Amino acid sequence: MNTDAAGLGRSRAVVFALPALVLIGVFLVFPALWTIYLGLTDYRLTGLAAADPQVVGTANYTAALGDERFRSSFWLTAQYVLGSAVIGQAGLGFTLAWTLRGRRGTVRRVVEGLVLLSWILPGSVVAFLWIALLDRDGGTLNALLGTPGAAWLLDHPMLSIIVFNTWRGTAFSMMLYSAALENVPVSHLETARLAGASTLQRLRDVVLPQIRGHVLTNVLLTSLWTFNDFTPFLITAGGPEGRSEILPFYVYNTALRGGQLGFGAAVSFLILLINLVFALAYLRLLRNRREVAV
Amino acid sequence: MISVHGLTKVFPGGVRALDSLDLEIGEGEFFALLGPSGCGKTTLLRTIAGLETPTSGSVVIGGTDVTALPPGRRDVAMVFQDYALFPHMDVTDNISYPLRIRKVPRDRRRARAAEVAGRLSLTELLGRRPGQLSGGQQQRVALARAIACHPRAFLFDEPLSNLDARLRLEARTFLKRLQDELGVTTVFVTHDQGEALALAHRIAVMDAGRVAQVGTPTEVFHRPATTFVASFIGSTPMNLLPGRMGDGALHVAGAVLPAPGDPPGGGDGGDGGDGGEIVYGVRPEYTDLSTTRRDDGFAGEVAVLENLGTATLVTLEGPGHLVQAVVPEGREPALGTTAWAVPRPGRALLYRDDVLVGRA
Numbered sequence: 210m211n212t213d214a215a216g217l218g219r220s221r222a223v224v225f226a227l228p229a230l231v232l233i234g235v236f237l238v239f240p241a242l243w244t245i246y247l248g249l250t251d252y253r254l255t256g257l258a259a260a261d262p263q264v265v266g267t268a269n270y271t272a273a274l275g276d277e278r279f280r281s282s283f284w285l286t287a288q289y290v291l292g293s294a295v296i297g298q299a300g301l302g303f304t305l306a307w308t309l310r311g312r313r314g315t316v317r318r319v320v321e322g323l324v325l326l327s328w329i330l331p332g333s334v335v336a337f338l339w340i341a342l343l344d345r346d347g348g349t350l351n352a353l354l355g356t357p358g359a360a361w362l363l364d365h366p367m368l369s370i371i372v373f374n375t376w377r378g379t380a381f382s383m384m385l386y387s388a389a390l391e392n393v394p395v396s397h398l399e400t401a402r403l404a405g406a407s408t409l410q411r412l413r414d415v416v417l418p419q420i421r422g423h424v425l426t427n428v429l430l431t432s433l434w435t436f437n438d439f440t441p442f443l444i445t446a447g448g449p450e451g452r453s454e455i456l457p458f459y460v461y462n463t464a465l466r467g468g469q470l471g472f473g474a475a476v477s478f479l480i481l482l483i484n485l486v487f488a489l490a491y492l493r494l495l496r497n498r499r500e501v502a503v
Numbered sequence: 504m505i506s507v508h509g510l511t512k513v514f515p516g517g518v519r520a521l522d523s524l525d526l527e528i529g530e531g532e533f534f535a536l537l538g539p540s541g542c543g544k545t546t547l548l549r550t551i552a553g554l555e556t557p558t559s560g561s562v563v564i565g566g567t568d569v570t571a572l573p574p575g576r577r578d579v580a581m582v583f584q585d586y587a588l589f590p591h592m593d594v595t596d597n598i599s600y601p602l603r604i605r606k607v608p609r610d611r612r613r614a615r616a617a618e619v620a621g622r623l624s625l626t627e628l629l630g631r632r633p634g635q636l637s638g639g640q641q642q643r644v645a646l647a648r649a650i651a652c653h654p655r656a657f658l659f660d661e662p663l664s665n666l667d668a669r670l671r672l673e674a675r676t677f678l679k680r681l682q683d684e685l686g687v688t689t690v691f692v693t694h695d696q697g698e699a700l701a702l703a704h705r706i707a708v709m710d711a712g713r714v715a716q717v718g719t720p721t722e723v724f725h726r727p728a729t730t731f732v733a734s735f736i737g738s739t740p741m742n743l744l745p746g747r748m749g750d751g752a753l754h755v756a757g758a759v760l761p762a763p764g765d766p767p768g769g770g771d772g773g774d775g776g777d778g779g780e781i782v783y784g785v786r787p788e789y790t791d792l793s794t795t796r797r798d799d800g801f802a803g804e805v806a807v808l809e810n811l812g813t814a815t816l817v818t819l820e821g822p823g824h825l826v827q828a829v830v831p832e833g834r835e836p837a838l839g840t841t842a843w844a845v846p847r848p849g850r851a852l853l854y855r856d857d858v859l860v861g862r863a
């Protein structure tokens with residue numbers, strides 16, 4: 210096979226690719242490497258260590274792993290990802306797509322419109338809408354439920370941001386699953402119905418095996434996006450008392466507010482490693498699937 | 504065995520797919536629903552299966568009114584046009600899927616799958632996935648899945664249409680023998696009149712949500728009840744020419760033909776009323792070609808010759824009409840010459856107001 214379809218030749222191909230490679234190098238690779246370096250120093254935003262940072266080895270990492278606040282933040286993040294990405298966005302998105310499948314007309318358009326609206330509004334706008342919704346005094350939710358004075362953001366900060374992120378991101382999952390479900394032939398579902406399969410059995414035996422690749426992609430993407438999501442910071446800022454301080458907030462609070470840039474860089478690198486684990490697990494599952502399919 | 508009464512299906516948007524349709528299908532019968540696309544034949548099959556809910560009317564299978572039952576409780580098996588094999592399951596699992604839903608133990612499921620597969624020459628393929636099978640093999644797996652659960656009736660939706668022409672003939676013979684051996688009531692949908700004639704014990708020809716005629720292949724071929732059935736059945740379309748009855752003879756497209764003999768059913772005489780407008784129908788296969796003038800033949804210029812293999816279909820263009828005749832090989836007239844198409848006596852059908860009234 211001719212691998213040089215464009216007929217450029219190696220040298221000219223390199224010239225064409227170079228600007229993009231330089232940009233990627235300057236804005237992605239260098240900062241990443243710089244972060245790894247910073248993570249090994251006691252670099253601070255101000256003071257003596259800002260002028261003359263010292264290499265401290267793995268001290269930042271041992272400090273982070275030994276920090277109660279880091280560990281609690283890690284568990285909050287796990288809850289946040291599981292609750293709002295896996296169960297919330299992927300689960301609700303699939304449920305909506307399955308329910309609306311084959312439906313036409315007003316109901317579908319209204320639901321899709323509402324779900325998409327939450328996705329296309331700017332994050333900052335949405336965050337302040339939610340503050341207005343959940344506010345203790347005169348919040349919309351309290352007015353609706355008739356529970357004046359309920360301090361949702363103080364009493365249930367994690368639940369608030371999980372619901373918020375679910376609401377915000379479901380549209381993507383719903384659209385992805387809608388497209389995936391279109392590819393499951395109706396005759397397969399009808400064959401299962403004729404065999405007497407219940408809805409759950411049809412989902413288990415016919416639908417899920419055929420959209421497994423879509424499910425994996427969807428769960429990976431929503432998990433990664435949610436893991437690195439910073440928008441809810443505008444609602445709770447990690448509070449009260451760190452009860453909604455997921456890892457991105459933790460990095461921000463320690464590195465920028467607390468000034469410990471070296472420590473923050475180390476935690477960032479840990480987050481990167483966790484993301485890497487997600488991605489590798491996903492690739493592994495996808496490869497298994499391909500092998501099975503052959 | 505299967506009967507439908509007053510079945511009507513109106514889809515949202517007002518399309519009337521079935522129009523108070525009645526049909527009786529006997530025990531063990533191989534029954535064809537035949538018609539052009541959009542005539543409601545697939546809707547009827549799906550309504551029998553329970554995949555569509557009728558707007559009104561009832562479906563009775565084996566003496567039980569199943570109109571309100573979901574598909575899974577009607578004890579019928581359906582083979583879809585695309586076979587609907589599950590791509591992630593091997594042949595064994597596909598065949599035994601309905602048994603799995605019925606909670607048959609795994610070893611008995613596998614034994615039954617192997618037994619049915621053996622009968623359909625699929626034993627070697629039990630471990631394969633549908634993607635590794637040819638079209639014909641996929642079709643047999645789909646049949647095996649239908650057979651495996653011992654249903655009261657089989658429903659086939661265009662069972663042969665996804666096979667190539669050569670394989671289709673083989674599959675046709677195979678399917679007919681299989682149905683004969685199993686003796687299970689089978690309803691199949693097809694738009695191919697040849698398939699219906701070849702396979703079915705009886706055929707229901709459908710048109711616009713109604714049954715135009717029910718009968719054996721011989722009946723619908725030789726005595727089509729309406730001009731619609733007449734034009735739909737037969738590998739070459741029937742010649743249908745407007746004419747008039749008078750003076751004890753038929754006047755059709757310039758030809759003078761003998762008056763009709765017995766009407767179908769033989770009861771009320773030849774309907775020899777004079778002056779009636781009629782439609783004269785005769786199949787090209789029952790029309791001979793003469794190169795000399797004949798008063799009982801339709802004159803025309805030879806416009807098209809279509810080779811059918813052992814015969815040739817000749818189209819004559821006369822004043823205001825086209826007539827077709829089938830001539831044996833080696834007897835084709837030259838293009839552009841004038842010829843006369845002569846119907847064989849007793850083979851023509853007369854229609855008045857679209858209904859069969861006699862033969863001539």
